[in-house]
Amino acid sequence: MMIEKFPHMLHGGDYNPDQWLDRPDILEKDIELMKKARVNCVSLAIFAWAALEPEEGVYRLEWLGKIIDSLYQAGIYTILATPSGAMPRWLTAKYEEVMMVGANRVRNLPGGRHNFCPTSPVMRKKLNALNARLAEAFSGHPGVILWHISNELGGNDTHGECHCPLCQQAFRDWLKKKYQTLDALNHAWWANFWSHTYTAWEQIESPAPHGENGIHGLNLDWKRFCTEQMMDFCEQEIRTVQKHGEKLPVTVNMMTFFKDLDYFKFAKLVDVISWDSYPNWHAQPDELKAATETAFMHDLMRSLKKAPFLLMESTPSITNWKPVNTQKRPGMHLLASLQAVAHGSNSVQYFQIRKGRGSFEKFHGALIGHQNTENQRTFREVTEVGTVLNQISDQIYPTVNQSEVAIVFDWENWWAVEDAKGPIVPMDYAGHVMKHYRPFWKMGISTDIINMDRELSGYRMVIAPMAYLLKERFAEQVREFVRRGGIFVTTYWSGVVDETDLCFMNGYPGLIADVLGISEEEIDAVQPHRENFVSYRGSSYRVGALRDIVHPVTAVSLAEYEADYYQGTPALTVNEFGEGKAYYVCSENEDAFFEAFYHDLADEEELAGNWPEELPQGVTVSKRSGEESYLFVQNFNEAEIPFNLPKEYCTITGETLSGTILLNPFECLILVEA
Ligand code: GLA
Ligand code: ZN
Numbered sequence: 001m002m003i004e005k006f007p008h009m010l011h012g013g014d015y016n017p018d019q020w021l022d023r024p025d026i027l028e029k030d031i032e033l034m035k036k037a038r039v040n041c042v043s044l045a046i047f048a049w050a051a052l053e054p055e056e057g058v059y060r061l062e063w064l065g066k067i068i069d070s071l072y073q074a075g076i077y078t079i080l081a082t083p084s085g086a087m088p089r090w091l092t093a094k095y096e097e098v099m100m101v102g103a104n105r106v107r108n109l110p111g112g113r114h115n116f117c118p119t120s121p122v123m124r125k126k127l128n129a130l131n132a133r134l135a136e137a138f139s140g141h142p143g144v145i146l147w148h149i150s151n152e153l154g155g156n157d158t159h160g161e162c163h164c165p166l167c168q169q170a171f172r173d174w175l176k177k178k179y180q181t182l183d184a185l186n187h188a189w190w191a192n193f194w195s196h197t198y199t200a201w202e203q204i205e206s207p208a209p210h211g212e213n214g215i216h217g218l219n220l221d222w223k224r225f226c227t228e229q230m231m232d233f234c235e236q237e238i239r240t241v242q243k244h245g246e247k248l249p250v251t252v253n254m255m256t257f258f259k260d261l262d263y264f265k266f267a268k269l270v271d272v273i274s275w276d277s278y279p280n281w282h283a284q285p286d287e288l289k290a291a292t293e294t295a296f297m298h299d300l301m302r303s304l305k306k307a308p309f310l311l312m313e314s315t316p317s318i319t320n321w322k323p324v325n326t327q328k329r330p331g332m333h334l335l336a337s338l339q340a341v342a343h344g345s346n347s348v349q350y351f352q353i354r355k356g357r358g359s360f361e362k363f364h365g366a367l368i369g370h371q372n373t374e375n376q377r378t379f380r381e382v383t384e385v386g387t388v389l390n391q392i393s394d395q396i397y398p399t400v401n402q403s404e405v406a407i408v409f410d411w412e413n414w415w416a417v418e419d420a421k422g423p424i425v426p427m428d429y430a431g432h433v434m435k436h437y438r439p440f441w442k443m444g445i446s447t448d449i450i451n452m453d454r455e456l457s458g459y460r461m462v463i464a465p466m467a468y469l470l471k472e473r474f475a476e477q478v479r480e481f482v483r484r485g486g487i488f489v490t491t492y493w494s495g496v497v498d499e500t501d502l503c504f505m506n507g508y509p510g511l512i513a514d515v516l517g518i519s520e521e522e523i524d525a526v527q528p529h530r531e532n533f534v535s536y537r538g539s540s541y542r543v544g545a546l547r548d549i550v551h552p553v554t555a556v557s558l559a560e561y562e563a564d565y566y567q568g569t570p571a572l573t574v575n576e577f578g579e580g581k582a583y584y585v586c587s588e589n590e591d592a593f594f595e596a597f598y599h600d601l602a603d604e605e606e607l608a609g610n611w612p613e614e615l616p617q618g619v620t621v622s623k624r625s626g627e628e629s630y631l632f633v634q635n636f637n638e639a640e641i642p643f644n645l646p647k648e649y650c651t652i653t654g655e656t657l658s659g660t661i662l663l664n665p666f667e668c669l670i671l672v673e674a
Helices: 024-036 062-073 089-094 121-138 165-179 182-189 216-243 288-305 332-342 377-396 411-419 429-443 472-483 510-516 591-604
Strands: 010-015 041-044 077-081 144-148 250-254 272-276 310-313 347-351 405-408 447-450 461-464 487-491 518-525 533-536 539-552 556-561 570-577 580-585 587-589 619-625 629-635 641-651 656-663 668-673
Touching: 010 310, 010 377, 024 062, 024 377, 041 062, 041 347, 062 077, 062 121, 077 121, 121 216, 165 182, 165 216, 182 216, 216 250, 216 411, 250 310, 272 288, 288 332, 288 429, 288 447, 288 619, 332 347, 332 377, 332 619, 332 629, 332 668, 347 377, 405 429, 411 429, 429 591, 461 472, 472 487, 472 510, 472 570, 472 580, 487 510, 510 518, 510 570, 510 580, 518 570, 533 570, 533 591, 539 556, 539 570, 539 591, 587 591, 629 641
Parallel strands: 010 041, 010 347, 041 077, 077 144, 144 250, 250 272, 272 310, 310 347, 405 447, 405 461, 461 487, 487 580
Antiparallel strands: 518 539, 533 539, 533 556, 539 587, 556 570, 570 580, 619 629, 629 668, 641 656, 641 668
8 A cells, every 4th residue: 555544536636725824714614615515635735834933943844733733624635735936025024045057048037836956055054954944743643644845846847947056066966976087078079070079167057048959869868967966855855754753655746758857766755646637628629639648648657667657737627827818617526537547546636726816826827716605517527526435445455457468658758859959859759658648548458558667578569659769778678578579669760879969870770770670771860841751561651751771681671651752661570579569660551551561460469458448539448456357448538439348247336237327428437357
């Protein structure tokens, strides 16, 4: 069990009573309404530093204690935050060094959030003095179950990067430890390019728009350093709260496709993974894009620890920060909430329980709006989620998803491939990866999302799209994996550079060329008018902008280009290596190609799908297994869909179903697998 003090599906969200301390009537009403909405858990004190320490060294924790008590008496548990997400005025006014400095070397003015310097000793000292008191006062409370360290680290466009003198020095120290000598650093960075060879450590500066930004090795090391420095900041918060009072598990709330911090590294710091999900529902004529991107993120979060995670934030209705903030259509709230659960979440938490009266988020969706009543659609739909979570908690909580297929999504590769001045600028790494994810979602086949440092044994198929920065250990693992019978798929623009972003000198795809049985000649990038197609098993598929021209060495061609000077040359190859097979997809093709290709592979390799039949468009099935297995049939169509049950199924609430049924618009059905 990941949260020992309250091992149940959590339902609730961010609650900011510190905005209402002069309104006891509101605080009382909150608890009454939360109970009605089946809320059993809130996140407290995320932005409460000023209320907890109104003046330097003057601590006011009593109000928080009273609220934690009243909540607990009402059956509502607390996830307690450390308040570093936003700094109080007295701190930023008195100590300049706590404020982050941008890449342009300008120090931020007070205000905003997530904009502290992670290196600043003053910030660390002041914060931990408060953290220690919070831990002493509340970690032993029976209602306090988990630490929420800070908030969305690196968020709000600060990129988790501080370029202040303290951070510059920490970066130089980090580099000295890594490279030992300037010669080694200059070589790894190819720094003699444009005569930029470093002759003293003090000359090294973080990348800047008005300074050095063309050394890719520097840019890459800077991103690595920023992750580690933020982890260091986080670690000292964790150490403090765990040293004082009772030792509780910790989490940090992560974000969607957040490029700036390497979450695979961060995952090692925390006990529980959690994230904040705000999909663009209804932004397109169908929900495919939003549904698959969100599913991918849920799978990533589960894969970070190969364990259930928490949906820490989602909106009960709308956001207020998108250009257009569309209300979730009836049914979508329950579906989106259960989608998280289907992929491994043990909670549905919201931002926010009650809307503030003023300032930035006064129009953001909340359980309790300015109408101050339960008589609202949002309130009813949230209550429905609470009711369902109560019904399924005992059965679903101890289960988790299992996958035979892993898709590689690697932060260091992400940084490197999008920074490179390559065939296409800028490259959209996540977009390329999603092309490989969507077919599995459509087939209802579970996937884990891993990085290049993860173990491959245990999977039957590993897919590494655009593995541009090929890590040496990963290459070794791939070789072993295929030799022992694994199926490996990679693509164009893979095996190009090593871990310092220096190109492989014996051609691409570098260290795995022999596993793939090909050698790459050149890569073409074209504008849309240069149409081309690949023919694969009797059908033609449109080719996108990137086209690799390769020579099979031991591999055989499974598809060919139909036009241009590479007409007839391979567009897809397979190589038998040891007991396994390695595929190379040469070009970025339309989705229909990837659907056909992965469909064939799934058939040939007899991959287990979560549903025994082909799924209708817009419907997917996820599976969580424990002593029993549960199938989550999710209809992302805003329409009724006929759905065939090839045998008799029991719903999680004990109803028996068989034959062709109608799935309601946005319905999620939970079935017990016999
Ligand atoms: C983020 C933050 C919250 C809130 C929401 C609004 O997830 O963590 O504090 O600002 O966005 O969507
Ligand atoms: Zn700094």
